[in-house]
Amino acid sequence: MTKVLILGAHGQIARVATNMFxxxxxxxxxxxxxxxxxxxGIGHPGRVRVIEGDVMDAESLRTAMDGQDVVYANLSGDLEGQARHIVAAMKATGVRRLIFISSMGIYDEVPGQRYDSILDPYRNAANVIENSGLDYTIVxxxxxxxxxEIAYGTTQKGEPFANPDAxxxxxxxxxxxxKLALTPHAEMRSSLGVHKN
Ligand SMILES: NC(=O)c1ccc[n+]([C@@H]2O[C@H](COP(=O)([O-])OP(=O)(O)OC[C@H]3O[C@@H](n4cnc5c(N)ncnc54)[C@H](OP(=O)(O)O)[C@@H]3O)[C@@H](O)[C@H]2O)c1
Known part of the structure; x- marks a missing residue:
């Protein structure tokens, strides 16, 4: 049974993912x-544990990480600071698998578009994660x-973002x-663009 820690579990994608898990x-x-x-209204009491905490609270985060197989971060705001706290807590507890929600545009991978400083927290967070040595996938x-609906395709870092206007x-x-959380070794150390298909 895979143990998944969802950070920012009230986030909109996170709530959909929780129901799917x-x-x-x-x-x-x-x-x-x-x-x-x-x-x-979250059921399945035997399979769901709920922890009230801020990702910037190092002690609470470490406690939540202990014994997890996968960390799925669905956050907003100070993403660079959050990424630093997550990486530190994962290293302290020996958890290796991280799935981190970022955004289109952080590598200037959208043809004809430049998203300037508004994406800096996303860029800087990705940089922290890519240099962490962890088994990450940035989404x-x-x-x-x-x-x-479920209708999407993916592109790798280094490829132009597909269908960016949709x-x-x-x-x-x-x-x-x-899928990433439950498939061993899927897309390790990769950064995936997700577009409408
Ligand atoms: N909107 C778009 O079209 C778009 C496109 C690409 C990427 N994105 C990005 O994708 C990410 C996920 O999207 P979403 O729609 O699921 O976002 P969302 O609903 O805004 O969820 C983000 C969650 O992060 C939580 N959070 C922020 N700081 C935290 C902290 N220090 N500790 C614990 N939790 C914290 C928030 O908690 P609270 O509920 O307590 O505030 C919120 O529930 C976001 O970063 C978003 O900007 C968005």
């Missing part, structure tokens, strides 16, 4: 979020919507996250 796998989930009262979605569903990104 529960419906489609026997993974054991630890939901880590800043305000647990927000999480209503770089296109613009997101909440459509009830909006991809959060459900598609969640599908990719679940």
């Amino acid at each position: 529960l419906a489609e796998s026997d993974a054991e989930l630890t939901l880590y979020l800043r305000n647990v009262r927000r999480l209503n 770089r979605p296109a613009w997101l919507n909440n459509k009830d 909006v991809v569903s959060r459900k598609s990104v969640a599908d990719l996250v679940v």
